[in-house]
Amino acid sequence: MSVLLFGVAKDIAGVPVIDIPEHITDVAALKAWLYNSYPALQQLKSLMIAVNREYAGDGQLISSDDEIAVIPPVSGG
Amino acid sequence: MDVLIKIKEIITVQEALEFIQAPECGGEVIFAGTVRNHTKQRSVLKLFYECYEAMAVSEMHKIAQQVQEKWPVQKLAMLHAIGDKYPGDLAVVIAVASAHRGVAFDACEFVIDTLKETVPIWKKEFFADGEII
Structure with a gap:
């Protein structure tokens, strides 16, 4: 399952897209995995x-059919 | 309410101003956000703006929807620049037209405040001392 990264999250990971393990099936689990990995x-x-x-x-819930993105604090304007 | 939403490299006040012209409107308020040459007393060389475009446009439409529910606004333009921007460059323009000025001022302030909170656009600051945040 792939996840899009933006802003400083992209800088931290070093890439704009990451693959996450298939056992992650909701947003809470994704956040925990992200904090652990990065x-x-x-x-x-x-x-x-x-x-x-x-x-x-x-x-x-999230699945591989969804477009999933990590949104760090926004700073437009 | 007519709405113009654009995210692109170069934006102009003129485009927003022309869009909001309407004979029934007597109050036109424009907010122009430009790049400042300093942040917390540190000299800024440039900003780099990026966005999650599809979601940013969607969130901007949501703001327009809220404006329509709250105020009798006839025209609303929301333009945001992306890419490298230097001090003095235009980063964002919000333009609102209504029959009377009070509504236009209130709606314009709401739009820029909400945009800064919810729309997935990010700026990276390049300082004169070499640091990048």
Whole structure:
């Protein structure tokens, strides 16, 4: 299952797309896996996950059919 | 309400201003956000803006929807620049037209405040001392 990375999350991982293990089936598990795999993400003041271009809560299920993205604190404007 | 939403390399106030012209509107408010040459007393060389474009456009449409529910606004333009931007360059333009100015001021402030909170756009700051944040 692939996950898109943006902003500082992309810089931390060093790549714009990562593959995550298939046993991850919800947003909470994805966040835990990300924090474990890339500890520098813990320094960010927030980390949101978007599923199909919508901000997703921790309980939302994810599958390989979804477009999943890691959204670090936004800073537009 | 008519809405213009664009994310692109070069944006202009003129494009937003032309879009919001309407004979029934007597109040046009424009917010122009430009690149500052300093952040917390440190000299800034340039900013680099990137976005998650599909989601950014979707979130900008959600803001427009909220404006439509809250205020009698006739026209709304939201333009955001991406790529390298230097001090003085335009980064964002919000333009609102309504029958009267009060509504246009309120809606314009709401749009830029909400955009900065919810729209997936990121800036990277390049400082004169070499640091990049």
